[in-house]
Amino acid sequence: MPSRPFVLAETNWKSVKDTPFEVAILPWGATEPHNFHLPYSTDNYETTALAERAAEFAWQKGARVVALPTVPFGVNTGQLDLRLAINMNPSTQLAVLTDVASALSGQGVKKLLILNGHGGNDFKQMIRELQAKVDLFVCTINWWTCIKATDFFDEPGDHAGEMETSIMMSLVPDLLRPLSEAGPGKARKFRVAGLRDGWAWAPRKWRQVTDDTGTGDPKAATAEKGEKFLRAVTERIGGFLVELAAADVKNLYES
């Protein structure tokens, strides 16, 4: 298979040294259980695939963008009592992000997109802190929010539910256990009304919320739904990359 010039892990100095990359994409996932049937690296498979597909979409339209290797560990402080859920604290993530951004900015890359694939990761406040220190435009997308998942799924779910299961069926079907072995992904709600309704917020203790580590029922998942959704998200993010690559970071606001 020939190397793809928009996937850093596959490309080489021969190709990179003369390519004026405008945007780097940093996919960021997590390593955690996903119900009984999906692999621990579900967020990493999904986010890597979307970063690479979106980069390809933009590259074909002439935008010089590159997908960096995926950071495989996310914030999982609420899952530390689940075996082999690996937590990376927000303060550690900021240190990692600062190093990556500093390297890129020193090399003349002008823009960085953090493509987030895990609900426990939140890069907004980190970017506010980082942006004042580096000469590089930094932005973030939570990929599951950039199009309406309810247009594609009966009940998308938020962790190992119909959406994630469909995506994984389409990407790496051999890594899934049969749906008959999956739990129902039933999530217990907070007793306190504000927290239950979402206008007050606190992180959830995962083991107390769900019995199978899933939140969202995977039973209606199909590979076809997953592929359709992936294509729509790819176009959305790919289109954003084209526009971002062409944007002048000193002139970002309408007149």
Ligand SMILES: [Zn+2]
């Ligand atoms: Zn996930």
